[in-house]
Amino acid sequence: MESIIDVKGLTRTFGDVTAVNNISLSVRKGELFGLLGPNGSGKTTMIKCLTGQLRPTAGEVRVMGLDAVAQPVRVRELVGITPEQETPPSFLTAEEYLHFVGHIRRIGDIESQCSFWFDFLEFGDKKDVLCKDLSRGTRQKLMVAQAFLHKPGLVLIDEPLINLDPIMQRKIKTYLTDYVKGGGTVFLSTHILEIAEEICTRIGIIHRGNLIREGPVADLRSSSKHLEEVFLEAIRGDPHA
């Protein structure tokens, strides 16, 4: 099966700090790949390198067949991204922000897309509220919605369920699973193992910038072990630590 994401020897340093160290991995079309790691392990840096927001110090990154370093804007045209930290512009309303993204992405039927997402994520009553006045959970819903507006083949989500209540978490997990069954690919990063255990088909465990485990969830854990045990074992046994 074709690779949607192909990373070889990816390294990214910030001064003396190596945030991502010589990582190689592939994500195939139709996978729901989870990148797991503790706080500060390099997950967000990895996603930013995949999407061309950061340039690798070394290595190659290919996304959707494109070189993410040479064509970062083209990569971001094709993929959807829900960042962890960034929030929508303060002085647009939720609806205006989706329209704004629609203009940038040249989406024709933005109204129907907006209606769907306001209904699905149940925040239609907030669509005329300024983004800066939205709760964190509602802003997260908005950022999830904007990633899917153009129906991309690949979506990269950093901490997808942060600030969301259990009902919304269930909805989004179900949506992501259905999205992948429908031919899409999802690359998500999280430090919440239950998410990966529940919905991911393959995972990678990153610790201090190093990819220390990678493979199908079923292979990585046996019937006697939960993913949490696998994860903790991997972290404790990390030779780079």
Add this chain to the structure above:
Amino acid sequence: MNTIFTAMLKEEWRVHSTLFGSAGFALFPLLLVFFAFAGAFFWPFFSDVLPAQTAVALIHVCYLLAGASVGGFGLFGREVMNRRFGQASMIAYSSRSLPVSEQTILLAFFLKDTVYYLFFWVFPFVAGLAFAMPWIGLPVTSVMRMLATLSLSFLVGLSFVFLLSTIYVHSPRTLLGILAAAAAGAAFSAHSVNAGVISLLPPLALYYRPSPLLLLTTLVLIIVPSAISVRFLKVEYREETRRFPETLDRLTGILARSPDAHLIAKDALDLNRSEGGAGKVVFSFLFPVMFIWIALFVLLRFIPMVNALMVFAILLGVISSTIYNWVTEFDLFTSYAFLPVEVGTVIRGKLQSYGLLNLVSVAILVAAGLGTGQVALLFPALLTFASISFYAVAVTVYVGGLSPSIMLYNAKVYLPYLGLITPVLLFLLFVSIPNPWFALSSLCLIPPGWYILRKALFRWSAREQPSF
């Protein structure tokens, strides 16, 4: 209180040094020393153009305005801090989670601003003057007096704007009324400026006529507004959740001729819906412009051959480029970084927004031309203004990208900015003296401005954007 004050000082330093590097930011006071020294050293050569009394008055007013701008951060700072630092939390907000009152924090904040900015803005300037003493015959006592009176001017500005921000929180309409009255008072006193400025600004009066009474008056002007601000600090006020109908598409439709219409529409909404609305641009732009217009008429008394309209057009061209700072103030590229948008596209959108807002400057210049009866000179003045404005904003974009307000605090950035603007400005001012039409030589700035702008777009598109 001591702990908070010390922590705030460290925080202020680290905020700036994180942004620009310790060396880059530390260079800024050295720059002030240099400029003060150079200005004082060369002043005898143009003292007939700029008499001592005028120069001293201008410096005091500048520091009054500097204090006001630092204090004004209290009005708009929360928004700027939120956009600039995202989830970063400052000590000023810690009363929400720590057992310390808002009043204590505000008092510490005021003291921190006093110490920090006196050290970084006032002392270096006076040190520069002090270095020039042997050459210009400036007595030590005058320098020491200026150290005190400039500090007091700064503090008067700081205190009053803190007071205004307290009034604003309680009643924005009351604030507007006060500002309107102040503007009317300033315009009225401009007609008798020699007596007016000195008596209107007690620290300046103190410089010329030191007396316990004037010192007491000045201290009252500092302590009373500050005390009122602290005393009537409004701790809890409910912000209404503001709702707006979808307006972005409508504005985008109106601006549809531009491929960046959605970006310009967003800028318009940002400006209109942010705290203070478009009025803050007017306030922060119109007041300095009014000040310059009044100062020009003072200058006319000493250099009658100067054409005020053309000189105003030249200066307005440079000042108007600060409008670009406003359209970038509340927006960071990190909001666009995960979307298929290039930095150059965002800059292009900002420049178009800047162009539209600059119509305010055009209106001011037209009003000035019609008001002074110089209709024949209006068109060349407009051309001069437009070419200088274009060049100045091109330089701003080149050195500052999407963050000019921050970058310009970095001496390593500010120096090239000055180097590219100052010689041009001085040349045009001088050539306009014998014949105002010579200022049309500013049209020669358009090709280099265009080149600088193209280089700027390439430069900033090639860089990873800073996140603050």
